[in-house]
Structures are given as C-alpha cells and as structure tokens.
Amino acid sequence: MSSSHRNLVHRHAQSILSGKTRPLAPGETCLYSYYEPSLTSGLHHVKVSQTIEAPADPRDSDQNTQKDAIEAIEQAFIATAPRFSLQPGAVDSVFPKPGTQAEHTVLPHIVLTDPHLPWSRSPSAAHLPPDEDEKTDRSRTTWLALMVFSIEELQMGQADIDDIMRYVPNDSGAKREQSETGALRMMARDTPKLNGAITTTAFNKIVDAKDAAEPTDVVVMPGQLFTALFTEPGGDGSRLNVASYKHMAHVRHIGTDGMANAGSKDDDALFSIVISRRTGLIDSDLPTPLVVHLLSLVFDEKMPVPTVNDRVAMTSLHSWTYTCLPSQNIAGKFELLTNLGQDLNVLRTGDNAQPEPFVSGDASQDLSIVDLIEARKADGYTLSPTRTVTGEVTxxxxxxxxxxxxxxxxxxxxxxxxxxxxxxxxxxxxxxxxxxxxxxxxxxxxxxxxxxxxxxxxxxxxxxxxxxxxxxxxxxxxxxxxxxxxxxxxxxxxxxxxxxxxxxxxxxxxxxxxxxxxxxxxxxxxxxxxxxxxxxxxxxxxxxxxxxxxxxxxxxxxxxxxxxxxxxxxxxxxxxxxxxxxxxxxxxxxxxxxxxxxxxxxxxxxxxxxxxxxxxxxxxxxxxxxxxxxxxxxPDESLGGWHALMPRYGFLLRSQLLVQFPDIVVEAVFSETRSGPISKTGGNSGSQTPANTPPKQPILVQKGLAPDTMYCLFDAAPPDLRRIILRMPPHQQCFKIGQKLTNEKLAVTWKKLYTTTEGPSTAQPGDTLGSTDFEPTGKPAPVFDWSLRTLDPESFATFLVNRQREGREKEFSDEEPTSAVLGLQLNNPILELDIGDVFVKQQ
Known part of the structure; x- marks a missing residue:
C-alpha cells in the first residue's frame, strides 16, 4: 500500500504575465493562486487624443514647431461576463459527480474551462475589508462560491413558494416549483420582484439589459444560515464579509498529453477550480442526499444584513446533487484499498480456508460428504438447482x-x-x-x-x-x-x-x-x-x-x-x-x-x-x-513471433471504490521472460524475438459488470504475471478537509510542500509533516465550525503556512497563505495498491 502524487508547483499570477514560467514536464501540474483577466466586467471608458507636430519652415526666423491638437474622444463600453448563468461548456467537470456517492470529508469542487471566470467580476467593496486590495498581490477575492446544502436547508412548502413568486409574471417562464436541487427558475429581470425575500443580486436595467431575458436559478435560504456563511468567521455577524472565499479558488496549469478531450485542444490547458467550504453530514449513520450550488457573491451594496426571520434569495449559476455516505462504520478509500490488500484470495465460495484439493477417482481417499462438498467448493463449484429430463428438480x-x-x-x-x-x-x-x-x-x-x-x-x-x-x-x-x-x-x-x-x-x-x-x-x-x-x-x-x-x-x-x-x-x-x-x-x-x-x-x-x-x-x-x-x-509476426493473445488469468474486484472512481487505473507488470514458450516449436523461427521473451503485454479485457464490480483478464498467469497495481485515477481526484472528521475532532495530516520548483533529492511521494487533531473548542486553532460544517479558510491556511515553515524556511519560504498552497494541502493524494508476489501464494 503506498501513496503517491504528481509534482505540484504553486505560483502566483504575476509569473504568468511576466512570461517566466517554464514548460511543464510530464506528470507536472502548476497551481496559481488566481488568474485575473486584464479587463474585468462592467462599465469602462476609453479616451483617445492625438497631437500632430510639424517642423517649422526654415525661412521662419522664429524656428518654432507647429502643433495641432485634436480634441480627445471618449467612448464608454461594457465588458461582459456571466452573471446569472454559465455559458454552455463552461463546466469541465464536478466532483462528486451528479448521482454518485462520496465520503463526508470530501469538499465538493467544480472545474471551469475559463481560468479567468472566478475573477472576471469582483464582490462589492462594501462586503470586503477596507484594506483588502492593499494586503497582498498574491490573492484576489472571487465572485463565485461553491456551497453544499442539505435538502432541508433549501426545501420550502408550496404555500411559501407561491408567496415568494407572487409578483413574478406567469408569462416569464418562471416555474412555481423547486427543482431537484431546490432552486426556483425565472428570468433575470424578475429577480427583484421576489416577495418577502432579500435578494442579494441586484438587477441594473442599463448594465444588465442584455441579460434581462436570460433564465436564472435562485435558491432561497433562511437568513440565519446566510449570515453564518457570509459574515466574518468569529465576528458578531453585523457586517457581510466574503473575503475568506478568496482561498477557495485557484488555477491549474496541466499538460494534456494523452487526454482524449482536453488534449484535443492544445498541448496544455488552464482550468479554474472552485472548492466548497462545507462538508457532508458528520456522524451520520445513513446515506444523505446533498445539493451543491455555485453561488454569486456580487451582492447588492444596499442590501441589509438579514435577521433570523428573513429569507435570502441568491443567484445560482450551476447546481447538482450527490449522496453523502454515512460517516459511521464506513471506511474511506484508504481503508478500502488497505482491506483489499489484506484480503487477497482466489474465486471460490466459503471462507478463506483452502482445503486440500480432492483428486477425482482416488479410491484411497475416504472422505465424508461434508469433506467432499468442501473439496468441490475449493475447486470453485457451487450447488445449483436443475431439472432432470423427466422434470424433477434436483x-x-x-x-x-x-x-x-x-x-x-x-x-x-x-x-x-x-x-x-x-x-x-x-x-x-x-x-x-x-x-x-x-x-x-x-x-x-x-x-x-x-x-x-x-x-x-x-x-x-x-x-x-x-x-x-x-x-x-x-x-x-x-x-x-x-x-x-x-x-x-x-x-x-x-x-x-x-x-x-x-x-x-x-x-x-x-x-x-x-x-x-x-x-x-x-x-x-x-x-x-x-x-x-x-x-x-x-x-x-x-x-x-x-x-x-x-x-x-x-x-x-x-x-x-x-x-x-x-x-x-x-x-x-x-x-x-x-x-x-x-x-x-x-x-x-x-x-x-x-x-x-x-x-x-x-x-x-x-x-x-x-x-x-x-x-x-x-x-x-x-x-x-x-x-x-x-x-x-x-505465431504472429506482428506480435513478435507470438500467438494471438488469449486470456489465462485475471481478477474480480467488488468495491465502493469503483462507484466513486469508475476510471480506477489497473497496471500489470509482467516478467521479462516467460517460463516457457507457448508453442511446441518455441515460436516463429523467423522472428527476432526469442521464444520465451514476450513483447509488452496489455490488459486484454477490463470491463465493469456492475457499478461496484469489475474484472480484468491477462494473457499470462503467475509467475509470468509479477505484479498488479490499482491506482486512483488522477483526473477523478477530490479535495478533502482531512483524514478523519467526527463530532469530537478533525484529524489533518500535513503534506510536505515546497516553494521551489524542484524539491530536495531526499523528497519522496507521500512525505508528511505529521498530523494535528483540531477540537470543537478551537484548540489548537479555530479552523472548522462543527455546527455549520464549514472550514475557516483564512485560519486553516495560516496554520498550514506556519506548519510548513517550522524548520523548513529554505524549502518553504512563503509567509503568506494563498489559495494555491491551500489547494495543494486539500488535494487528496493519489493512492495505489501494489500487489506483488503475495497473490501467487493463492493459487
């Protein structure tokens, strides 16, 4: 059992603009804290002026230069960006996938194809700290926030829905019922018409004119929940503050070689990723459906701070549902892989015991009926009902x-x-x-x-x-x-x-x-x-x-x-x-x-x-x-003088890992030489390949029988098949708040991060700096709110940077927390199960 990850390097946006980045090596991913566009959305003015100079006439004794100035021209224009809904194709992927299951420690995330999108707008200055722009050039607050809700937090009765939608015209395409994600659908121009709810997203008839007829989704939540999520953590709740969400989005620069979809566009690609602050339900013993919404943080400057009895309507640009697995008596993928590696056996019924094989026709064996049945079960047999030719069931x-x-x-x-x-x-x-x-x-x-x-x-x-x-x-x-x-x-x-x-x-x-x-x-x-x-x-x-x-x-x-x-x-x-x-x-x-x-x-x-x-x-x-x-x-010349590849050995895997990660990677390692040639003649005499030296053999068949069951077939059996490696797919990785989360503690294992492009020669995949147990009382730091199931990004990132710098100032020189560093820590490592010669003993 081992843990590995790709090389990850974090940089900030200035390195992109300066052109100082080096090409990505195979297997590398570069993280940036933000990727702010050159021109943000909104109203902009362009002012153009021109001055024409001509040399003076030599006959002119004054020798003065003639100048003619043209009056300056000023032109206003509006830079557009999505505000009420996303463009088709804007979402590359989400995790957990819609309709799938995930552990309660998972922080859902969304991958956007536009690296600028989370920073194409800015939240209102009224909802940011006064010195936000002066603090750092390493972070920018996003206008998007990903949030997880339970069904009960968004669900409303039909009477409440009718009351809220009272003044929304019936001919505007509005639906007077909630979608499966708890959203109300209407036109963007009708959002100010919601009754009995504080609308966070203001509609400007001039600036937003082109979006007036654009369909948008609105989620309505209790004012108490809104205030808890969008005010400063630990504050008195009297002022809205969305600055902490700047740590929950970053940009990834990846090489796309070998990727079917992304690789068809360019040699590499930039994606923006927005991560949720909230986790699944803690200490639940039943699977629970959850809803994820991508919310707009561009709040109306004039909106009041909601009270407990208020309802708040927020614009949702994208949403999906998934099922949170129960946290009690449910193993994570690390435990699942570990259990798989500890319980290796061959395909037979009964327990793991392997009775001595029964040799048919051996009269010296005087076995009881029970022993005979167990011997047959050891050979893979099972009892099955059947009918005789006369119709009796036996x-x-x-x-x-x-x-x-x-x-x-x-x-x-x-x-x-x-x-x-x-x-x-x-x-x-x-x-x-x-x-x-x-x-x-x-x-x-x-x-x-x-x-x-x-x-x-x-x-x-x-x-x-x-x-x-x-x-x-x-x-x-x-x-x-x-x-x-x-x-x-x-x-x-x-x-x-x-x-x-x-x-x-x-x-x-x-x-x-x-x-x-x-x-x-x-x-x-x-x-x-x-x-x-x-x-x-x-x-x-x-x-x-x-x-x-x-x-x-x-x-x-x-x-x-x-x-x-x-x-x-x-x-x-x-x-x-x-x-x-x-x-x-x-x-x-x-x-x-x-x-x-x-x-x-x-x-x-x-x-x-x-x-x-x-x-x-x-x-x-x-x-x-x-x-x-x-x-x-x-013997086939195209196969190096070998025969057509035929299945001889394989394995069956049944695990919830396949439900969460359908593209789990299987790698087979074969011996350099075969134990003997397949054919009597030892292969094709005209081939340059020796009879017992096979070419690189692929996996013949890798197929799913059910969402949680898969089988693989190989053309060689042990000892020619030496190792089988099961690896978590790199493109289906997720973000997790920590290794363990209960009502009593949050256990976080700290990865060993580096601010240098190349780590020290002694660095190994999976290196850590130990772990820390955080308590609901706020010790050793208030990084998590157990009542809201929300992470405090600022406090967590600060604690992370301090932990990285303890005795490692040369390896980790950053003193300021950034979203890139936080993304590296929250990114779940790529685990793999390496099955070596141990499975040969199970023959």
Whole structure:
C-alpha cells in the first residue's frame, strides 16, 4: 500500500504575465493562486487624443514647431461576463459527480474551462475589508462560491413558494416549483420582484439589459444560515464579509498529453477550480442526499444584513446533487484499498480456508460428504438447482469459466467438447452422486448467444454450406479418379492415400494431447482443407486481424468466436454463479477454464447442422474449429513471433471504490521472460524475438459488470504475471478537509510542500509533516465550525503556512497563505495498491 502524487508547483499570477514560467514536464501540474483577466466586467471608458507636430519652415526666423491638437474622444463600453448563468461548456467537470456517492470529508469542487471566470467580476467593496486590495498581490477575492446544502436547508412548502413568486409574471417562464436541487427558475429581470425575500443580486436595467431575458436559478435560504456563511468567521455577524472565499479558488496549469478531450485542444490547458467550504453530514449513520450550488457573491451594496426571520434569495449559476455516505462504520478509500490488500484470495465460495484439493477417482481417499462438498467448493463449484429430463428438480454441481485452480485440458484422454445437444457433456460425480452440469450449461449458453445473433447465424449457415460444397467436390474428384484409364495413376494415388491415412492416424494421437487445446480430436480431412481455403487471406496467408479474409463469413465467425474467448457478452451470472464467492470489498483472482470456453464455442457452432446426425459426422463444424485453431496456434509476426493473445488469468474486484472512481487505473507488470514458450516449436523461427521473451503485454479485457464490480483478464498467469497495481485515477481526484472528521475532532495530516520548483533529492511521494487533531473548542486553532460544517479558510491556511515553515524556511519560504498552497494541502493524494508476489501464494 503506498501513496503517491504528481509534482505540484504553486505560483502566483504575476509569473504568468511576466512570461517566466517554464514548460511543464510530464506528470507536472502548476497551481496559481488566481488568474485575473486584464479587463474585468462592467462599465469602462476609453479616451483617445492625438497631437500632430510639424517642423517649422526654415525661412521662419522664429524656428518654432507647429502643433495641432485634436480634441480627445471618449467612448464608454461594457465588458461582459456571466452573471446569472454559465455559458454552455463552461463546466469541465464536478466532483462528486451528479448521482454518485462520496465520503463526508470530501469538499465538493467544480472545474471551469475559463481560468479567468472566478475573477472576471469582483464582490462589492462594501462586503470586503477596507484594506483588502492593499494586503497582498498574491490573492484576489472571487465572485463565485461553491456551497453544499442539505435538502432541508433549501426545501420550502408550496404555500411559501407561491408567496415568494407572487409578483413574478406567469408569462416569464418562471416555474412555481423547486427543482431537484431546490432552486426556483425565472428570468433575470424578475429577480427583484421576489416577495418577502432579500435578494442579494441586484438587477441594473442599463448594465444588465442584455441579460434581462436570460433564465436564472435562485435558491432561497433562511437568513440565519446566510449570515453564518457570509459574515466574518468569529465576528458578531453585523457586517457581510466574503473575503475568506478568496482561498477557495485557484488555477491549474496541466499538460494534456494523452487526454482524449482536453488534449484535443492544445498541448496544455488552464482550468479554474472552485472548492466548497462545507462538508457532508458528520456522524451520520445513513446515506444523505446533498445539493451543491455555485453561488454569486456580487451582492447588492444596499442590501441589509438579514435577521433570523428573513429569507435570502441568491443567484445560482450551476447546481447538482450527490449522496453523502454515512460517516459511521464506513471506511474511506484508504481503508478500502488497505482491506483489499489484506484480503487477497482466489474465486471460490466459503471462507478463506483452502482445503486440500480432492483428486477425482482416488479410491484411497475416504472422505465424508461434508469433506467432499468442501473439496468441490475449493475447486470453485457451487450447488445449483436443475431439472432432470423427466422434470424433477434436483441439485447439481456448477461453476463458470473463472476457476480458482488450473484445469487440465482436455479433462481426460478421449474427451472432446463436441455435442449436438449439450446434455452429454454433463459429468456424473460418483463420489457425491451429483451431476456436474458446468460444460453442458456452457454449451447451451453458446447456442443461445449464437441464436440471438442473427448475422452470426446467417454467416455460419453460409460458411457451413461452402465448406460442405468444397469438401464434397474434393470427394467426387477422388472417386472419379479411381475409375480413370491409367492404371499406374490409380496405383500411385492409392499409395499416396495410404501415406495420408498414416499421417491421419498420427494427427489423431497428436490432437488428443495437444497443449494448445484443439476444439476436436478428429484428424484433418478434405473438409479441413476446404475450411482452410476459406480462412485464407487475400495475401494467401492465414487470415488474422491485419488482413482481409477470402471469405467474409469466415472473418465474421472468427471475430465472433474470438470475442467469446475473451468472455464478451457472457452474462454475469455465468461468470459468477454464486454471489457468495465475491463478497463486498473483495479482490479475487482466477484462472480461465479452457474446457468451458470450448463447450461455449461448440454450442455456438452447432447451429445450421444439416448433415451430421452425430457429433463426429459434423465434418463442417470440425473443419471450422480446426481452421480457427490453426490461426490461433500460428505465431504472429506482428506480435513478435507470438500467438494471438488469449486470456489465462485475471481478477474480480467488488468495491465502493469503483462507484466513486469508475476510471480506477489497473497496471500489470509482467516478467521479462516467460517460463516457457507457448508453442511446441518455441515460436516463429523467423522472428527476432526469442521464444520465451514476450513483447509488452496489455490488459486484454477490463470491463465493469456492475457499478461496484469489475474484472480484468491477462494473457499470462503467475509467475509470468509479477505484479498488479490499482491506482486512483488522477483526473477523478477530490479535495478533502482531512483524514478523519467526527463530532469530537478533525484529524489533518500535513503534506510536505515546497516553494521551489524542484524539491530536495531526499523528497519522496507521500512525505508528511505529521498530523494535528483540531477540537470543537478551537484548540489548537479555530479552523472548522462543527455546527455549520464549514472550514475557516483564512485560519486553516495560516496554520498550514506556519506548519510548513517550522524548520523548513529554505524549502518553504512563503509567509503568506494563498489559495494555491491551500489547494495543494486539500488535494487528496493519489493512492495505489501494489500487489506483488503475495497473490501467487493463492493459487
């Protein structure tokens, strides 16, 4: 278990304007305290004057310069910026995402595509300290504030809504009901018409004329709550003050290489981020819906300070909802990752105990029924209800393609996964007296998936007909050749056929023991030759993903089967027959049972069987599978002389981490050399890559089965697969007030920050300066208000800077708190779970 983060550097806006910034290195993010535009919104005047000078005439004895002055021209204009609502595309992302869940310590934030937007306007001077502009050039107060509310704080009865909207015209598009975020929708020009409420945002008929018909959202809150949120922390509440919100917004300069959306615009990008001061509910034992609003801090200078009985209407420019997870008995993502790393096991039902494997057919074992059942459970089996052919309901053994141990392929000599109805693939367990329906159910599933795919059925019917026709033509040629006039030719062909017969017997024996797992054990015949002709590409080689097949039907069949080999569209209840094998907050490893895949493919290819009344007589099906196996076993030059990548190992993850972070990063580390070559020949002799040295292997499949469940498939199993790393996604990070928040304390771990571009050589990701426990009494500093669940940004940032400077003046030279430093501290670290050789022991 480790914690890491990208290199983060904080600077102030002057470095941007001066052009002294250096290019970002890969993985770096640069933070700026603010990014004030050159021209803020509002009324501006441009004054232009011109003076023309001409040299004096040489004949003029006075030698005076002639000057003509043009009267100055003054032009007034209005610089516009959003005020009542945001432009489309202004929001890049929010966290938590709408409709998702988050821990109660999370401070929601919004990422805006315009880096100037939070500073494009300024709050009224009446609501800022008198010396605000003279204090520093490192911070600027924003006109936007992100705020979290509970539903009860904004909810109103219909009578109250009708009373407030009494004077708002009905034809203005106003809705006399609250939205899901507790807002009232109306035109911007109608906001002064709200009845019985103090409106914070004044509407100027001249300056705001163009926005008069713009729809806007208004939230109405109790005056007591408004006063507590927008007056100076610790003051008497007699004067509105929004200066503390300057610490809750900053700008991030990021490199966009490898990003699908942001990377399409430029090599790097600037985003502004606004963070909420409020957290979720503290010490709650139930999930709670919360509402987040992006509020305007441009208050009317003439508005009075609300009293307890007043209602206050504020302009909301953007809003969404999410669910706050209960803080009691709920683990955070650090604890979730830690628990996953401590509870590694293979996919099986029952507890973590691993009984000794039961060897079928071993008469020396005298086990009880309970021991036999436990042994089967250790092999990944579960009991499932099934019906006999006569209709009785009975129990049967069942497991899916994901198994806790390697399974021999084929199961025994002479056993082939080829059937016309699937029921003959069931295996009777004479020890337990139960039927193992694993492979018969896989066969039936393959047939159902094929029947549900109309193009597949049509392509298979055409391909079968083509193989049968070509095979029949070859048979006719051989028969007619026997009756030719040249007897010597007949004897020659007879001798050649004897050689083919012997070779066919050799092929039968070889196919029975093939490690690559041929789909059938029957010899190659003229039907196989016909199928191979259809499987050829336009370059006269075996068709694969990089060329064009001679038969489009074969190409479709091959692609469909390859998808099923990678478990595409296989229902989750077949992958995990027993939900008890994958409890909540678990990570389970598994092998792939190739016999199950063989049964699935055979069931799909059994359709359109018009000639083979027994499985061994279905020559077309046998030929198609042999042709596909020929491709899968042929070393591929494009893969460094290796075969097509096939899934052999994987893991299932079920955790609330996937709900909060759907793009969780999975990284697989493979050994430099494989334990042995896949093919008998050791790979392609023409390849420059040694047979046991694979190229860089990707994750074959990474797919979600449910919002909290995901599985990954790899082409190698331990020991070739050395490590698996689970990492929190860098673009889905969040801000948290601290590591632990209860009614008794707030625990904050201080990151080790630097004001230099490059930290010391001894700096390591995850370095900290220890932690501090803050109490509701205000000790050691009043950084958090437990009754309002709000952070005091000024006090917290001051305490942070002092803590960073203790004995580290050279590494951290700032004496003044800024939003960039606060953003670095609140930014949740990128955690990762590194699973090394420990999971190899779970085989």
């Amino acid at each position: 129990a049967a053994l069942l497991r899916g393609p994901l198994v806790p141990r390697r399974v021999k392929r084929p199961l025994r000599d002479g056993f082939t996964m080829q059937s016309n109805h699937g029921s003959d693939l069931a295996i009777f367990d004479n020890k337990l007296g139960l039927l193992d329906i694993t492979y018969s159910s896989a066969w039936q599933l393959g047939k159902k998936l094929a029947m549900a795919d109309e193009p597949f059925c049509a392509a298979l019917a055409r391909l079968r007909s083509a193989v049968h026709s070509r095979g029949l033509d070859g048979s006719k040629q051989e028969i007619h050749a026997l009756f030719g006039d040249d007897g010597h030719e007949r004897r020659t062909k007879t001798a050649d056929s004897m050689i083919d017969l012997v070779q066919g017997l050799v092929d039968i024996n070889a196919s029975l023991h093939a490690s690559g797992g041929a789909a059938t054990s029957l010899a190659r015949t003229r039907w196989h030759a016909a199928a191979l002709m259809l499987a050829m590409s336009d370059k006269r080689g075996v068709m694969h993903e990089y060329n064009i097949a001679a038969s489009p039907d074969y190409a479709y069949i091959y692609s469909w089967i390859l998808n099923k080999v990678h478990l595409a569209n296989v229902p989750a209840n077949y992958l995990i027959p027993d939900p008890l094998s994958l409890p909540q907050e678990t990570l389970r490893f598994f092998f792939i049972d190739d016999n199950w895949i063989d049964a699935l493919i055979d069931g799909a290819l059994s359709l359109a069987n018009h000639w083979g009344y027994t499985p061994d007589m279905d020559k077309s099906r046998i030929a198609i599978k042999l042709a596909i196996n020929e491709r899968l076993r042929t």
